[in-house]
Amino acid sequence: MSGRFIVFEGGEGSGKSTQAARLAEHLGALLTREPGGTALGARLRELLLAPPEDGTDDHGDGGRMAERAEALLMAADRAQHAAEVLAPALRSGRDVVCDRYIPSTVAYQGAGRGLDPVELARISGWAVDGLLPDVVVLLEVPDEVALARTGGARDRIEAAGAAFHRRVSDSFRAQAAADPDRWLVVDGDGSPDEVEARVRAAVATRWPDEVVDGGR
Ligand code: TMP
Numbered sequence: 001m002s003g004r005f006i007v008f009e010g011g012e013g014s015g016k017s018t019q020a021a022r023l024a025e026h027l028g029a030l031l032t033r034e035p036g037g038t039a040l041g042a043r044l045r046e047l048l049l050a051p052p053e054d055g056t057d058d059h060g061d062g063g064r065m066a067e068r069a070e071a072l073l074m075a076a077d078r079a080q081h082a083a084e085v086l087a088p089a090l091r092s093g094r095d096v097v098c099d100r101y102i103p104s105t106v107a108y109q110g111a112g113r114g115l116d117p118v119e120l121a122r123i124s125g126w127a128v129d130g131l132l133p134d135v136v137v138l139l140e141v142p143d144e145v146a147l148a149r150t151g152g153a154r155d156r157i158e159a160a161g162a163a164f165h166r167r168v169s170d171s172f173r174a175q176a177a178a179d180p181d182r183w184l185v186v187d188g189d190g191s192p193d194e195v196e197a198r199v200r201a202a203v204a205t206r207w208p209d210e211v212v213d214g215g216r
Helices: 016-027 039-049 067-091 102-112 117-127 143-150 162-178 192-204
Strands: 005-009 030-033 096-099 135-140 183-187
Touching (some): 016 192, 030 067, 039 067, 067 102, 102 117, 162 183
Parallel strands (some): 005 135
16 A cells, blocks of 8 residues: 655745645645755755855855755755655555655756756655655746745745746756656646646546545
């Protein structure tokens, strides 16, 4: 017996955290996120996302966090999360909804920072001992909608600039196109209720024999 493993992906302001929470509630699934889904992960999240105090991306050592250090801290967070939370829950038959997973590393540290996406996927795959989601929901919203929703609150990675975030969005779209059996691309423009209905309809197509719409 294994639960369903559903991941939400999207850029800042895509509404994925809201929609992940709504779908988890609807399915009675465990809701979790990366980075930060464990006690160790919460500490790593702080290290990874603390906004630069003086705008120089300084982590107390007088320099920027190295791109490979950032990638490995994300992988460390993921390794702990998979071992402590994801795998045990899925093994026990529980459905899991996770806000971000390996595709975020491919998009942010790969397309965004410029590290090799194939190597990153391999490192993450090793970190989670091969645990892959059944479905990845990509919420797509126009840039101006995302911008209006984020309202200026910026963590270290969110602050990376428009060109960086364009590369991230392009990477998510390319990953979805390359693996259409796993990915569901959902229009995230609209009210939370409208988007939720689209997400449920899309997810239902992957488990037509099971009750997805109706609470379980
Ligand atoms: P959040 O906005 O979903 O809370 O995610 C936190 C930030 O972490 C967001 O800016 C994206 C970034 N991130 C990566 O850069 N790589 C990753 O692998 C993950 C999971 C998140």
